[in-house]
Amino acid sequence: MVKLIFIILAGIGVIAALMVVSLKNVVHSAFCLIITLFCVGCIFVLLHAEFLAATQILIYVGAIMVLVIFALMLIDSRETANDRRFHHQSQWVIIVGVILALEIVIFIIPKSKFIVNPEKMIAQTAEAGGNTQLLARYLFTDYLFAFEFASLIILVAVVAAVFLGKRLSPTGKRE
Amino acid sequence: MVPISWYLALSITFFIIGIVGVVIRRNVIVVFLSVELILNAVNINLIAFSYYLSSITGQIFTIFIITVAAAEAALGLALVIVVYHNKGTINVDEISLMRW
Amino acid sequence: MQYNFVVLLGDIKQISAEMVIILTIVVIMLMDILAPRGDKTLLAYISLGGTLLAALVCCTWNGVEQSIFSGALVVDRFAFFFKLMLFTITALTQLMSINYVKLRNINRGEFHALVLFATLGMLIMVSGADLLSIYLGLELNAIACCVLVAFLRQNVKSNEAALKYFVLSLFSSGILLYGISLVYGVTGEINIYKIARYLSGQQNVSHPMLHLGLVLLVVGFGFKVAYVPFHMWVPDVYEGAPISVAAFLSLGPKAAGFAVLVRIVMVAVFTLKVEWSILFSLLAVVTMTLGNLTALCQENIRRLLAYSGIAHVGYMLMGLVAAANYPQLGITSVIFYLLCYVFFNIGPFGIIILLCNKHKICEFIGDFDGLSVRSPLSAFVMTIFLLSLAGIPPMVGFVAKFLIFMAAMKAELYWLVAIGIINSAIAMFYYLRIVVAMYVRAPKPGLKINASPSLTIALAIMVGFTLLMGIYPALFIGFARYSIATLL
Numbered sequence: 159m160v161k162l163i164f165i166i167l168a169g170i171g172v173i174a175a176l177m178v179v180s181l182k183n184v185v186h187s188a189f190c191l192i193i194t195l196f197c198v199g200c201i202f203v204l205l206h207a208e209f210l211a212a213t214q215i216l217i218y219v220g221a222i223m224v225l226v227i228f229a230l231m232l233i234d235s236r237e238t239a240n241d242r243r244f245h246h247q248s249q250w251v252i253i254v255g256v257i258l259a260l261e262i263v264i265f266i267i268p269k270s271k272f273i274v275n276p277e278k279m280i281a282q283t284a285e286a287g288g289n290t291q292l293l294a295r296y297l298f299t300d301y302l303f304a305f306e307f308a309s310l311i312i313l314v315a316v317v318a319a320v321f322l323g324k325r326l327s328p329t330g331k332r333e
Numbered sequence: 334m335v336p337i338s339w340y341l342a343l344s345i346t347f348f349i350i351g352i353v354g355v356v357i358r359r360n361v362i363v364v365f366l367s368v369e370l371i372l373n374a375v376n377i378n379l380i381a382f383s384y385y386l387s388s389i390t391g392q393i394f395t396i397f398i399i400t401v402a403a404a405e406a407a408l409g410l411a412l413v414i415v416v417y418h419n420k421g422t423i424n425v426d427e428i429s430l431m432r433w
Numbered sequence: 434m435q436y437n438f439v440v441l442l443g444d445i446k447q448i449s450a451e452m453v454i455i456l457t458i459v460v461i462m463l464m465d466i467l468a469p470r471g472d473k474t475l476l477a478y479i480s481l482g483g484t485l486l487a488a489l490v491c492c493t494w495n496g497v498e499q500s501i502f503s504g505a506l507v508v509d510r511f512a513f514f515f516k517l518m519l520f521t522i523t524a525l526t527q528l529m530s531i532n533y534v535k536l537r538n539i540n541r542g543e544f545h546a547l548v549l550f551a552t553l554g555m556l557i558m559v560s561g562a563d564l565l566s567i568y569l570g571l572e573l574n575a576i577a578c579c580v581l582v583a584f585l586r587q588n589v590k591s592n593e594a595a596l597k598y599f600v601l602s603l604f605s606s607g608i609l610l611y612g613i614s615l616v617y618g619v620t621g622e623i624n625i626y627k628i629a630r631y632l633s634g635q636q637n638v639s640h641p642m643l644h645l646g647l648v649l650l651v652v653g654f655g656f657k658v659a660y661v662p663f664h665m666w667v668p669d670v671y672e673g674a675p676i677s678v679a680a681f682l683s684l685g686p687k688a689a690g691f692a693v694l695v696r697i698v699m700v701a702v703f704t705l706k707v708e709w710s711i712l713f714s715l716l717a718v719v720t721m722t723l724g725n726l727t728a729l730c731q732e733n734i735r736r737l738l739a740y741s742g743i744a745h746v747g748y749m750l751m752g753l754v755a756a757a758n759y760p761q762l763g764i765t766s767v768i769f770y771l772l773c774y775v776f777f778n779i780g781p782f783g784i785i786i787l788l789c790n791k792h793k794i795c796e797f798i799g800d801f802d803g804l805s806v807r808s809p810l811s812a813f814v815m816t817i818f819l820l821s822l823a824g825i826p827p828m829v830g831f832v833a834k835f836l837i838f839m840a841a842m843k844a845e846l847y848w849l850v851a852i853g854i855i856n857s858a859i860a861m862f863y864y865l866r867i868v869v870a871m872y873v874r875a876p877k878p879g880l881k882i883n884a885s886p887s888l889t890i891a892l893a894i895m896v897g898f899t900l901l902m903g904i905y906p907a908l909f910i911g912f913a914r915y916s917i918a919t920l921l
Contacts, residue, residue: 164335168343175347175370179354184362191366194347198373201343204335205384207392210399214376217399222369222406229410230362233417248357255353262645263342270642272337272618278387289392296389297396302441303502304393307557307569308400310455314550314573315404317462318580321543322411341618348611355604364600371607378614386621391614394565394623398610401572408576409599412583416592 164204171197182243185230192223206276206283209290340381347374359424361413365406372402444501447508450491450516451556457483458549465542473540474531480545481527484552488520498919500562504624507562514916515559515692518772522684523552525779525891530677532885533786537675539584548681551577555689563624564613567693568606571657574689575602578682582674594666594673601666602656609653615646616702625701632704639705647702651712657690660720660746668739672796676789679735680782683742688771691749695764699756699921710757713750718852721747725859735796737863738781741822744860745774748837751849755840760921761914762843766836769906769913773821773829776898780818783892787811790883798867803876811882812871814896821899823864824857829903836910 174193181187195218202211286292297305347370354367376395383391417423445452460483461476491513498509526548534540554574561567579602583595617623619640620631656663671679698709724744731737749767756763788795788804788811795801805812821830834857841850902909 161335161339164339168339172343172346172350175350178366178370179350179358179363184360187363187366191369194370195373198377201340201377202380205340205380207380207384207395210376210380210392210395213396213399217403218369222403225406225410226362226366229413232414233423243359244357245359251353251356255349259345259349262345266641266645267338267341267345270619270640272382272385272642273621274337274385275387276334276384279384279389282387282389292389293392293396296393300503301393301505301565303444303505304397304565304569307566307573308397310550310553311401311404311569311573311576314547314576314580315407317543317546317550318576319407319411321541321580322408322415322583322586344614351607355600361596361600365603368600368603368607371604371611375607375610375614378611378618382614382618382621386618388621390565390623391617394613394617397565397569401569404576405572405599405603408579409603412579412592412596412599415583415586416596419587419589419592 160204164201167197167200167204171201180243185227188223188226188230192219195219195223206279207289209293337381337385340377344374344377344381347371347377361416361423365409365413369402372398447499447501448506448560450487451553453483453487453490454549454553454556457487458546458553461542461546461549465546473542473545474535476542476545477527477531477534477540480549481524481531483549484520484524484527488517488524491516491520500626504626505563505566506557506560507626508560509919510916511692511696511920512560514768514912515688516556518688518775519552519555519559519685522681522688522775522779523548525775525895526677526681526685528887528891528894529680529779529783529786530675531887532883533675533677533789533888536789536791536883537585539675544581544584547577547581551581551681551685555685558689559692561693562626562696564616565623568610568613570689571609571693572606574657574686575606578678578686581678581681582670584675584678585673588673590673591675592673594670598666598670601663605653605656605663607653608649612646612649612651612653615642616650619643619646625696628701629703632702635704643702643705644708647705647709648712650697651694651709651716654690654694655716657686658694658746659687659743660716660750661723664720664724664743667743668736671735671739671742672733676735676782676786676794680779683738683778683782684775687742687746688775691767691771694753695756695767696920698753699760699764706757710754714754714846714849717747717750717754717849719747720744720750721853721856725856728863729859731863732798733796734781734785734798734801734867737798737867738778741860741863742778744856745770745778745822747856748834748853751841751846751853752837754846754849755837755844758844759840761917762840764917764921765910765913766833766840768917769836769910770833772909772913773833773899773902773906776895776902777818777821777828777830780892780895780899781815781822783888783895784811784815784818787882787884787888787892788880790881795880798870800877800880801867801870802874802880804871804880806876807880808882814892815871816868817896817899819864819868821903823861825861827903829899829906832903832906 171194174190177190178187199211199214283292351367351370355364379391379395500507551574554570557570579599582598585591619642620628622628652662659667721744724740728737728740749770752763752767821828824830824834838850
């Protein structure tokens with residue numbers, strides 16, 4: 159049953175991903191990416207990562223993609239829609255990509271052995287009282303530094319966006 | 334239970350689609366969307382490994398990847414708008430991305 | 434998982450240099466908001482002061498090596514060496530920027546804050562002990578640098594360069610992350626030391642996914658260090674970015690990237706040394722040959738410096754290849770090369786700033802015609818830098834290259850040394866072309882020196898160190914050797 163759900167989600171996700179890179183209209187690509195991101199979020203649920211599934215939907219679909227669509231509104235994408243979509247000789251890139259993917263999926267993945275031991279995780283989650291609690295416990299102890307440092311990254315992104323977005327008057331001086 | 338190799342195969346597929354998208358598409362926004370596909374491939378990998386290895390680290394890493402992706406989206410789209418205003422196009426070979 | 438307040442305070446004390454930088458950023462941004470119309474030159478001096486103070490604080494380190502924040506960062510000699518180097522690079526950039534930003538009308542608080550942000554990212558990269566903090570440091574650096582490249586907002590070249598930098602940085606970090614995820618999947622760890630422990634405990638480490646992960650990791654770092662698959666941004670960014678930012682980018686991310694690479698390949702995956710040494714030797718050959726051959730046909734000095742920088746990365750990778758068999762010798766040669774590269778590679782950018790004025794940037798070789806007549810001193814200084822870059826004997830560039838080639842000879846990589854020597858010979862041609870232009874050709878009208886005290890100080894420091902390191906390299910080689918003693 160779980161396998162069937164996985165196959166359906168993966169199938170929809172891959173088809174939508176292919177449409178992202180091949181569709182002509184940028185807005186359609188963005189919407190296809192939303193479908194892919196949604197499927198990936200559902201796959202996170204299959205992997206017992208409920209908090210990240212929620213984060214995926216909230217931040218990726220809710221924030222990042224809205225930002226992209228907003229940016230597409232500000233620039234005139236109709237003008238670019240009539241142009242050539244691809245670089246020259248991109249068919250070679252596609253062929254190489256397909257070969258690489260097949261090679262890895264058929265030859266490398268079956269040969270690699272990974273440790274499979276999910277029982278401990280299930281026990282830990284039950285002990286902590288849920289996936290979110292377990293994540294929080296580690297995020298605010300072992301990974302505290304990374305958490306605090308991420309705030310600096312967001313700060314610099316805010317400074318960057320404000321600086322770049324600020325309108326300049328024709329003389330180059332600040333308004 | 335779904336075997337781990339299925340998740341890996343899915344993530345490799347997303348990864349290759351993303352790379353091909355970055356290389357072949359001319360529109361910067363689509364290139365950006367393709368990079369998001371690559372990041373999602375990474376997230377699937379990390380979370381699948383996190384579950385099968387019983388180690389929470391992968392999920393923590395994913396949180397930070399999503400955070401950074403949001404920060405970069407803000408920066409990237411601001412940049413795209415600046416370039417569009419100055420140049421009137423967002424196609425990458427017109428802004429000579431692949432020149433040696 | 435036990436974590437109490439006392440431990441936390443102790444850990445924060447270990448990163449006090451970084452805290453000084455953060456505080457300086459906060460002060461600069463607050464002052465920028467509180468005095469929107471004022472002159473921002475004060476902020477430039479504050480940021481310079483913050484860097485110097487942080488360097489001083491860094492020097493008070495008591496020499497005790499430990500990992501802090503539950504293994505997120507590590508305080509060791511290797512990180513100490515690179516931190517001092519990064520503070521030097523930042524301080525030189527700031528000195529060169531003070532006058533230049535006024536000239537280009539970009540004297541704004543954000544500029545000074547962003548330079549410090551970029552430095553902070555690199556400081557975390559060099560002391561990062563797990564792949565998560567390394568990744569976060571890298572992204573902080575990438576975002577800050579990207580905005581710095583785009584800082585000349587009305588300049589189309591600057592915009593394009595920033596967009597290119599952004600797209601490639603995003604793409605390369607995607608590849609890097611995929612590599613990290615595979616390494617994590619195989620080893621179950623993201624901490625460099627724990628990965629090393631796991632791999633040394635395995636009998637058979639040749640796991641195909643680990644190999645794939647390692648290749649992707651190395652390729653992903655290629656963006657920061659500027660070797661082959663991700664070198665395309667370098668010329669355009671050097672050409673489009675503000676010159677002092679180009680000088681910063683030519684050294685800072687490269688040094689930090691090399692520090693991370695050394696830490697990863699020498700500690701985490703040293704057991705896979707056969708695989709990565711083959712990978713690096715291929716990258717080294719392609720990188721230096723491509724860099725040198727394309728540098729030959731450049732007329733723009735900034736693009737020329739970009740390609741020559743790519744070629745220099747190729748030489749450094751040779752040292753890394755040699756380090757697979759002779760860790761001590763190989764890594765010493767690489768980081769000594771980086772150390773002296775700081776001074777003689779930022780130098781030419783300083784000279785370009787010296788020659789630019791409000792209306793014109795002298796960036797073509799033709800613009801340097803007859804510089805020796807107009808200003809013998811600056812022509813002489815430029816010659817010193819160029820001879821060092823070319824690696825001509827009395828200069829430090831020669832010593833550095835000699836060390837690298839010696840390490841490679843000892844590791845019996847004769848073919849690599851042969852290619853390296855041929856490349857150095859090619860490189861000599863394009864460096865000497867600029868020297869010939871300065872000394873032989875007749876001067877052009879309109880060439881004017883635009884010296885400012887801060888720029889003069891920066892140039893004096895760079896020339897002084899270039900000469901000092903050439904005369905007495907043993908001191909600096911000793912420092913490099915000291916810094917890696919506990920890493921290997």
